[in-house]
Every structure is written in C-alpha cells, then in structure tokens.
Amino acid sequence: MKARAFDYRRVASVAEALDAYAGCPGEARYLAGGQSLLPALNLRLDAPDLLIDIGRIDALRGIAVEGGALRIGALTRHAETLASDLIATHAPMLTEAAAYMAHPAIRNLGTMGGSLALADPASELPACMRALGAYIEITGPAGIRSVAADAFFRDLFETAIAPGEILSAVRVPLGRPNTRMRFDEIARRRGDYAMVGLAAHLVLAGDAVETARLAFCSVGPTPVRAPAAEAALAGRPLEPESIAAAKAALAGDLDPDDDDTLSAAARKHLAGVLLGRVLSGLGDGRLTAEAA
Template sequence: MKAPAFAYRRPDTVAAALDAFAAAGGDASYIAGGQSLVPALALRLQSPAMLIDISRIEELHGVRLEAGRLRIGALTRHAEALTDPLIARHAPLLHEAAPHVAHPAIRNRGTIGGSVALADPASEFPAMTLAMAAEIEIAGPEGRRRVPADAFFLDLYQTALKPGELLVALHVPAIGPGHRWAFDELARRRGDYALVGAGILAELQDDVVAGIRIAFLSVGPTPLRAMAVEAALTGGPLDAAAIARAQAALDQDLDPLDDDQVPAAMRLHLARVLLGRLLGRLMEAA
C-alpha cells in the first residue's frame, strides 16, 4: 500500500509549525525521523491531510548543559545517544539503552523526541526518561510548559501532549558523584522488541541507598516505575538481602498481561531476574 495524498509544510520555527497545524484544522501530523509515522502512513493506519516536517527547526536540535540539567533537543537522533559525550556523562541511561534500540539504520534516522512522544511501552527511551526523572518541554498554542515524566505517560500510546502540541526537548537532572546506574533488557534477538527491560538510577551515600528510581519497559501499557521496590531499597545498604527483598516486592509493581508471545507469569519472572542482575551490578560498583 501507499500513503494517501497529503499537503506538506516545512517550517523553520516552532511558532511556524504550530501555526501550520492550526491552519490545517488539526488534521495534520508532525514528522521528523518518520520511523513510526511513515510505516503507519504506508499502511493507511494514519491519513492526515498535512505533514508538517519539523526537521529544520534549529531549536529542536542540540544537547547542552543548563543550570544543572541536560537539555536534549527533541530532534536528537537515537545514534547521538551513543556518541554525544554530554549524554554519556549526564544522561547515562540513554547512552546505555541506545545500542538496544532497533538497528543502526533506524537509530540513524529516529529521534529521541519522537520515541518519547510516541510512548511505545516496549521502547527504551520513554522508560529511561522515567528512570532519570526527566521533564518534557512542550510547546503549544497556549505557550510552553514542562511535564514531569511521571505525569507524561498516561495509557497505551497516550501522553500528556494535546492535539497540535509539539515536544521541544527533554530536561534531565545532571548526574552527581554519588549516582550509580544500570540498564539491560532481555530479547530473543538483538534489535527485537524486549521481552522485558529496565533501567535503574540510584544515589548512594556511604553505601546507603539515599534515592533510587527503577523503570521497566515491555511490562504494561506504559513505561512503569517500580515504586514498591524503590521503597524497599531506600534507606538501607544495597546487599544480597536487600536485592532479595526488592525482587519479592516486584509483584506489587508489575501485573503484566498474557499475550501471544509471552505468558504473564514468565514476563514477571524475567523482570524479577533482570532486576536482580541490575541491582547486583550496582552492588558491585558500590
């Protein structure tokens, strides 16, 4: 199949992009990397009257450190998470997750902002924004706002983005000297969607867990934080007994559904195994 006919605009500012969306009466889609939208158009799952190409909007590009936060422009490519030194230093979970995202051809075109806006629950970057306590900067007809990642992912492919709004950037708290992190996922083959994946960002003070955020992917309709596990670990040492308690607490956080590929009980078991591995890495690093 081929995409139906559509009008095309390529604005060079965020304001012009918002105006183009309004002029289309809301029957429009923003496109940048196009790694999700183009297949949907080809299959006629989406048929907007207008495509608004945001790839040349300078404000959406670039990575820089601002007042203790890393600003990652929405059009930052997946591949840049592998190579950008600021991302590696201050948003390490994106750097650790990037090699697991699909395949090189997709990483070279796909954008981090597009991945977060799509909010595929099996994708790595949305879950890592949750683990890193990122804020999502959004531009719309009523102005700019920032939404914490905890409030951004609402349901399957549903986010806090309103029709016509544009994801501008991610703002990630910079890593401090006491932070430790780990990411991994379990998949049948490299590049496949993960059966389960997780990222952990912990702050340790004198070998005590002062704070920790754990986010899972491929275990529900959205990326999910393991808040019962976080509570079980916070305030104590990270040792074998703490890891066992954390694995036991995971039942309170995850309730995956059965599907044709993986029974729910197996996915929960894999999540428990993965959690143990990641916490074990942090324990060794500490």
C-alpha cells in the same frame, strides 16, 4: 501497501509549525525521523491530511548542560544519543538504552522527541525518562510548559502533549555524587523490542541506597515505576539480601497482560531476573555513573 495521499509542508521554526497545524482544516501530524510515523501511514494505521516536517528546525536540536540539567533537543537522533559525550557523562543510561534501539539505519533517523511523543510502552527512552526524573518540555500556542516524566506518559500511546503541541526538549537533572544508573533489557534478538527492559537510577549515601527509581518497559501500557521494589532498597546497602527483597516486592508492582508473544507470568519472571542482574551490576560498581 502504500500511504493514503497527504499534503506535505516543511517548516523552519516552531512558530511556523504551530501555525501550520492550527491552519490545517483536517488531521495534521508532525514528522520528525519518520521511523514510526511513515510505517504507520504505509500500513494505513493512520491517514492524516497533512504532514508537517519539523526535521529542520534548528531550535529543536542540541545537547547542552544548562541550569542544573542536561537539555536534549527533541530532534536528537538515537545515533547522536549514542555518540554524545555529554549524555555519556551525565545520563549514561541513555547511551546504554540507545544501543538497544532498533538498528543503525533507524537510529540514524529516529529522534528522542519522536520516541517520547509516540510513547510506545516497549520503547527504552520513556522508561529512562521516568527513572531519571526528567522533565519534558512542550511548546504550544500558549508558550512552553514542562511536565515531569512521571506525569507525561498517561496511557497506551497517550501522553500529556495536547493536539498541535510540540515536544521541544527533555531536561535531565544533573546527578548528585554517588549516582548510579543503568539500562538493560532482555530481548529475543538484538534490535528487537524488549520482552522486558529496566532503567534503574540509584543515589547512594555511604553504603546505603538513599533513593531508588526503577522504571520498566514492556510490562504495561506505559513505562511502569516499581514503588515497592524501590522502597525495599531504600535505606539499605546494595547487597544480596536487599536485592532479594526488591525482587520479592516487585511481584506486587507489575501486572502485565498475557499476549501472543509471552505470558504475563513469564514476563514477570523475566522482570525479576533483570532486576537482580541490574542491581547486582550496580552493587559491584560496574557500569555506573559517578555524575559530577
């Protein structure tokens, strides 16, 4: 199948992109890496009148530490996330997550902003943003606003981005000492979307967990936090008893649907197995981030 005919315009700045969108009499879409949008057009799941190519806007690029946060530009490709020393130092969960995303050809083009704007509930990066307590920077005709990741993902493929606005960057707060984080997932084959994925972010005070942020992908219409499991960990050492308590509490946090590929019961079971695996790894001190 081929896409319906559309107009194409490449823009050089965010202002030009916003103008192009506002001036389109029909439906317009921003084009970043094209790794989700172009297949959707070819399958005729979407049929916009105009594609606005934002892929060469320099202001949407770059990875830097500024103002107590790691700022990652929207056009950061998944391959750049995987290779970035700054990301590996301050948010290594994103490095781990990027390694699970699709295959090298897709990672060479797909972008951070595209993945978050699309908000596929099976995607790794949205769950990471919730676990990291990140902020999503959105630019529109009225200026720039910042939305906490917990408020950004609203429903299935639905975010806080209003029509015409551009996701310009994400800001990940720099970790305190004794921050430990990890992303892991269970998929049928490497590169497939996860049957269940988990982004875990813990801050320890001495031996005890001070705060825990756990966000799952592929268990609901958005990335899903697990407040009961988080509470079961808080104030206790990370040890087999507290991990078992978190796994037991998790049953009340998740309410996935049955689908053609997996029953809800199997998905919940896998989520518990994954939670135990990730927390045990963090307790042993493996794959942790001692963020500066």
